[in-house]
Amino acid sequence: MKVMYLAIAVLALASSLASAYDPSPLQDFCVAVNGTKDGVFVNGKFCKDPKLVKAEDFFRHVEAGNTSNPLGAQVTPVFVDQLAGLNTLGISLARIDFAAKGLNPPHTHPRGTEILFVVEGSLYVGFVSSNQDGNRLFTKVLNKGDVFVFPIGLIHFQLNVGYGNAVAIAGLSSQNAGTITIADALFDANPPISSQLLSKAFQVDKKVIDYLQKQSWYGNN
Known part of the structure; x- marks a missing residue:
C-alpha cells in the first residue's frame, strides 16, 4: 500500500x-x-x-537586425509580446544577425530550451552544464544548415567566426522563454549589486568590479 x-x-x-x-x-x-x-x-x-x-x-514580418552595436550582433525576438497568436502555444523564435566577429554573449533562457539553425555563415557556439554536472563546456563550430540545441536554463553563447555576416534562427520551447544576459545582470543590476560581494564572488580586487560596473553594458536581446 x-x-x-x-x-x-x-x-x-x-x-x-x-x-x-x-x-x-x-x-x-x-x-x-x-x-x-x-x-x-x-x-x-x-x-x-x-x-x-x-x-x-x-503573422509577423521579421527584418534583419541592426548589428552596428558594441557586440556586433542583434537578436530580434518573436515572442508572445511580438506575435499575439503565440499565446498558450508553448513556442517562439528569434532571428539573430551577426556582423563579422559579432557575439551573442553568454546568457540563459530560464523558461525554454533553444534549438539554433544556421542560415548563413559560421558560428562558434556552446553551453555550460550546471554545477551538478561539473560545469562542463560543450562547443561546436556550426556552418550553414547545421543545428545545435541549448538545454533550458543553461548559460550559452554564439560567436561569428566567419569572415562575413552570419544569420541564425533560434526556436524556443516557450511563448516567452525570457533572457538573462550574464554580464548585464551582474554588473548593470538596478540597484547595483554590492561591489564587495562581487569582488569576493569573482575573487578579484574591488577596483576591477568598480570598473566593470561603470561600463555601458549593451543588451542585444
Missing part, C-alpha cells in the same frame, strides 16, 4: 512539474490582448474573443 501511495505521489509531482512550463492549450488558439474586457487570463495574457481573431494575429 505504501508503495502505491509513493507512486501516486511521484506521478502527482511529475504532473505539477510538467505544468510549471507553458501549458498545453485546450482550445485552438488564445490570441493575446492587453485589455481585460470579456477576456480570460491565461499564462500571463488575456485571450481575445475568438470571433474577433484574424489571420494577422498569427
Whole structure:
C-alpha cells in the first residue's frame, strides 16, 4: 500500500512539474490582448474573443537586425509580446544577425530550451552544464544548415567566426522563454549589486568590479 501511495505521489509531482512550463492549450488558439474586457487570463495574457481573431494575429514580418552595436550582433525576438497568436502555444523564435566577429554573449533562457539553425555563415557556439554536472563546456563550430540545441536554463553563447555576416534562427520551447544576459545582470543590476560581494564572488580586487560596473553594458536581446 505504501508503495502505491509513493507512486501516486511521484506521478502527482511529475504532473505539477510538467505544468510549471507553458501549458498545453485546450482550445485552438488564445490570441493575446492587453485589455481585460470579456477576456480570460491565461499564462500571463488575456485571450481575445475568438470571433474577433484574424489571420494577422498569427503573422509577423521579421527584418534583419541592426548589428552596428558594441557586440556586433542583434537578436530580434518573436515572442508572445511580438506575435499575439503565440499565446498558450508553448513556442517562439528569434532571428539573430551577426556582423563579422559579432557575439551573442553568454546568457540563459530560464523558461525554454533553444534549438539554433544556421542560415548563413559560421558560428562558434556552446553551453555550460550546471554545477551538478561539473560545469562542463560543450562547443561546436556550426556552418550553414547545421543545428545545435541549448538545454533550458543553461548559460550559452554564439560567436561569428566567419569572415562575413552570419544569420541564425533560434526556436524556443516557450511563448516567452525570457533572457538573462550574464554580464548585464551582474554588473548593470538596478540597484547595483554590492561591489564587495562581487569582488569576493569573482575573487578579484574591488577596483576591477568598480570598473566593470561603470561600463555601458549593451543588451542585444
